[in-house]
Amino acid sequence: MEYFSSDFILGILGGGQLGKMLLYETRKWDIGTKVMDASDEAPCKIACNEFVKGSLLDFKAVYDFGKNVDVLTIEIENVNLDALEKLEEEGKKVYPPTKALRIIQNKAKQKLFYVDNGIPTAEFHRFAYKSEIADSINNGGLEFPFIWKAAQFGYDGQGVKVVRKLEDLEGLPSGECIAEEMVNFKNELAVIVARNVSGEVKTYPVVEMEFHPEANQVEYVICPARIDDKVALKAREIALKVSEKIQHVGLLAVEMFQTHDDKILVNEVAPRPHNSGHYSIEASYTNQFEQHLRAILDLPLGNTDNKVAGIMVNLVGAEGHTGKVVYENIGEIMRMEGVTPHIYGKKQTRPFRKMGHVTIVNKNIAEARTIAQQVKEKIKVISN
Amino acid sequence: MEYFSSDFILGILGGGQLGKMLLYETRKWDIGTKVMDASDEAPCKIACNEFVKGSLLDFKAVYDFGKNVDVLTIEIENVNLDALEKLEEEGKKVYPPTKALRIIQNKAKQKLFYVDNGIPTAEFHRFAYKSEIADSINNGGLEFPFIWKAAQFGYDGQGVKVVRKLEDLEGLPSGECIAEEMVNFKNELAVIVARNVSGEVKTYPVVEMEFHPEANQVEYVICPARIDDKVALKAREIALKVSEKIQHVGLLAVEMFQTHDDKILVNEVAPRPHNSGHYSIEASYTNQFEQHLRAILDLPLGNTDNKVAGIMVNLVGAEGHTGKVVYENIGEIMRMEGVTPHIYGKKQTRPFRKMGHVTIVNKNIAEARTIAQQVKEKIKVISN
Structure with a gap:
């Protein structure tokens, strides 16, 4: 073709x-x-x-x-x-095939899939209705705190909530959900796996993520993750196992926890280009979007290595601002070394809406991290 | 704004x-x-x-x-x-301002500008009509061989011809032209200079070019040029001088000859993103297109350094093929390390038409050069 x-x-x-x-x-x-x-x-x-x-x-x-x-x-x-x-x-x-999407689209099914395939993941309970959660707590089957996740249609931190007491469930949708153990983790990691139609497979380096504590959105994505080589290897191997079992075509972003005793637990996956791979546009030999295309068109996969270290900062709408978007101080951050803003083109901002991202690349990852923080402190997504 | x-x-x-x-x-x-x-x-x-x-x-x-x-x-x-x-x-x-474009658009004016501003350039004669060339030769004012260049509207090797005898002038346009000394050069080099509205200026590293001997189109653009540091510095200084004198805003691509005694002669300039800067999309911290935007919008200029070495190969239509384009073996070259094809989107190919380019990046420039040659030998732009 x-x-x-x-x-x-x-x-x-x-x-x-x-x-x-x-x-x-x-x-x-x-x-x-x-x-x-x-x-x-x-x-x-x-x-x-x-x-x-x-x-x-x-x-x-x-x-x-x-x-x-x-x-x-x-x-x-x-x-x-x-x-x-x-x-x-x-x-x-x-591509990805429907079968893979069916497993992924429903978080309860996704979790059961991990269990069935011997993929390490956090403990969880599945509930057909939210109302079953209180019963489970009363019967001693479930303990606070836990993470409530809607089985379907969550996105960008929607459909996920930390539940520390019964009242935290108020206002959440009533449908199918899971209650997941809160993992006491050292790091949140992600690995993107590319698989083409012919079955050629490559993994990107492990990235390290920091989330905003309330909005449940990523603050920094750091590639390569500053972790032990053995842990990185284990994370890539587990991601490969998920990829192999799920038989996707295209990209599969595998989000994982690294526990304090260096276990890797799979959190969730996305069968497409992913926020955790945006750094690749500037930092990688083959960016994740090109790689997704290569995979679904059955072209040879490209090199997933980094040219330089990359850090990604999400640009989310500032609290208290709703309306026509203004990227305050964007000129200032462009003055910084190795900084590239990406503007998604949403004309209206609102609190925590993903409006863009900024990539910081540098040969020295510590230097990149310093600049990333300066970027984060300087730029603001506000309304005028 | x-x-x-x-x-x-x-x-x-x-x-x-x-x-x-x-x-x-x-x-x-x-x-x-x-x-x-x-x-x-x-x-x-x-x-x-x-x-x-x-x-x-x-x-x-x-x-x-x-x-x-x-x-x-x-x-x-x-x-x-x-x-x-x-x-x-x-x-x-x-941007660029009309004044800069007036100097550049007419090659005779451009050459006079170099002379007036003490910018080293090859010897030349200017003629209002092609017919004046023969007179000049007969009077001993001009000797074979020389390069004929139409003063206006040449592009991609059109409007340029090596003239070794009078008959070579046949069929060329009759209007204003220059006859330029054929420089016996060691290398063809280019430096892209970015200048923003406020006057901030940066130069990209020197690139080294190899031209197809007949089509007068670039075969390889190699960045950084494999030349002596002193020569590279001189080339960047001369490019900066041209930039300063011409007072462009945006990019200025300065094409130069390095002679056998390491003199630098300015060949010609283009006040915009340039074929010699395409490598920058994959190889540079700030690619030339982003840099042009930064410059004309008066944003701070980005880092012009390379992340890795880059080589660019033009994809031109093969001889003997005119019609609906096919990129033969494009899948094969994508299997090679660090190779990214760019397809311009022209549906019809014809001999020597610029249809796209391929960038090869690598930490090792010699390795990149080896792969670039494999790319060139493998891919063919044909018609079906």
Whole structure:
């Protein structure tokens, strides 16, 4: 199949920032694209060859969209899987495959999958309804504190909450959920695994993450993680095992905890380019978006090594600001060494909304970390 | 001025591959763009916010286009300068400024500018008409061989010819031209200088170029040039001097000869992102397109150093192939270490047409050079 400057069309479900960054790569290779998103203001609206407005959860919309592309991929996993399955049955190339998405889309299923496949993960209970949680506590089956997670449709810290007392459950959705042990971890790590259609597999270096304590969004992603080589190797091996068992095609971002006794527990996975891989645009030989394309088009995978160390800082909307976005002091941070801002193109900011990210690269990781902190202290995403 | 996710509009005259790569950066920063090009099939047609079809040499088209943007830049220097001048007079920000473009657009003027400013350049004669060349030869004023260059509108090896005998002039345009001494050089070098509106200036490392002997198009661009540090310093100093004298804003690519006795002679300049800077997308801390944007928007300039060594190979249409393009063996080259193809999006190939380029990066420049040759031997731009 000819992909380059040909009639080939890649379909992308979802038109957010991940899709937008994927489009840099389709443009680089002149690969034709069609994007579907529910919003007319989707960041992907320009730079794709055709934009279709439609709900990603609607069977007919997804099916009709998929019929008219050559390969179908996603930039968000909350899509109608029945439509994908029907397309697959009819011979359409859907990557990641629906089977992998079914495991991942539901967090309860995902956790059971880890257990079934001998993949280390935190202890958890699964509940069909939130109301069952209180019973479980009363019966001594569950203890505070724990992490409540909605089984479906959580995103960017939505659908996740630390529960320290019964009242913390108030206001949360009532549906299927899990209650997960709060892991007392030393580090949060992630490994991105790429797997192409032919089964070639590569892992990116381990990254180290720091989360904002309340918003449950990443503050710094540091690559390579400043951890022991043996722990890094173990993390890559476990990520490879998840990848092998889940049989995805494309990228799989595997988020993990490193415990104080250096155990690795898999937290959750995403079968697509991931926030924890944004550093790769500036730091890696092959960035994650190009790698995702290589994988789903069954091209040879590229080198996943770093050219230089990379640190990523999310640009999230400041508290107290809702409205037309202004990136305060963005010129100031561009004066700093090795700093590249990425602006996703959302015109309206609100507290904790992911509006962009900044990458800091440097040959010296400690120097990069110092600059990253300066970036974080300087730039503010506000409204005017 | 707010540029990021604002109502600001950058106008770009020209919709070719340089504009297309510039658009990756405007997308990265969500800077609104309007592009004008004469062709409906311009590579820039997608990824800009608005595309206008119009002739770049037409006064009214350029003027009307420029009226409706906030800052106006170019990706090709053959544009109507009277229109730019009028826009400037009316207060529009035009970068590079018309004055710099007037010097550059006409190669005879450009050469006189070097002489007037004490910038070393090859000996030359200027002729108002081609017919004057024969007279000059007959009078002993000019000797074979020399390089004939059309004063205006040459591009990518068009408008340049080695003349070894009178008959070589046949078929060339009859208008203003120069006859330039053939420099017996050791290396062809280039230095890109960035200058922002406030006058901050940075130079990129020296690159070394190898040209195809007939097509007069670059075969390899190697960064950093494998030359003596003193020569590299001299080349950067001379490039800085040209930049200072010409008072451009944005990038200035300065092409130079290194003679056998290590003199540096300026060959010609381009006031925009340049083929000799494409390596920077993968190899540099700040690629040339981002740097051009930073410069014309008066943002701080980024680090021009290399993360790793970079070599660029042009993908030009193979001889004997005209028609719908096919990139033969592109999958094979993607299997090689540190190789990134760029496809410009021209659907039709023809002999020597610039269809794309391939960048090879590596920590070891000799290794990169070996791989670059393998790339060149493997990939072919053919028609099907």
